[in-house]
Amino acid sequence: NAGVMQNPRHLVRRRGQEARLRCSPMKGHSHVYWYRQLPEEGLKFMVYLQKENIIDESGMPKERFSAEFPKEGPSILRIQQVVRGDSAAYFCASQILADNEQFFGPGTRLTVL
């Protein structure tokens, strides 16, 4: 059983470029969460998606950030016009049903130059 997969593991972007982070949940999991971890800090919730639906985006910055979880394929977190403050580790977690354990992927470490 493959765990949660994220790619790329490391991503370097220059200011103003776009970053696309992908998350493939565990087999049979239809709930996906994205969290951001700044250096030396805990994880902060960004967005919660089910297949084709955004359920809760209360933690997403209002501009430049978007997320999707299409019927087929991985969940995508998209950051447009990246700035240095976007440098962080981005983790996704998947869950088979609400109220069950969330399984985390290895993260994507984004560095903005």
Place this chain on the structure above:
Amino acid sequence: QQQVKQSPQSLIVQKGGISIINCAYENTAFDYFPWYQQFPGKGPALLIAIRPDVSEKKEGRFTISFNKSAKQFSLHIMDSQPGDSATYFCAASMAGTASKLTFGTGTRLQVTL
């Protein structure tokens, strides 16, 4: 308030000793309290979790103590080993579709020989 406060920030324990990490929460709607272990460069992994209908849960060397009236919970690691050296995060969430996790700021544990 959605905060979860965690202490200490860092902890050094000798091999064989007991490691104790504490968390406090404010939102009485929280009803799921997991602890995650994270090694450098990896995603968080669920260690143990508790719901407020019990005051203690033990799994091997790891025990969660839960005090509902004080809104506090703690992780005890008995017979700490060098392999336990990692960052530990407490978290909390609510039942239902809003099961996003609110994380503490983390405790970096070092177990010395």
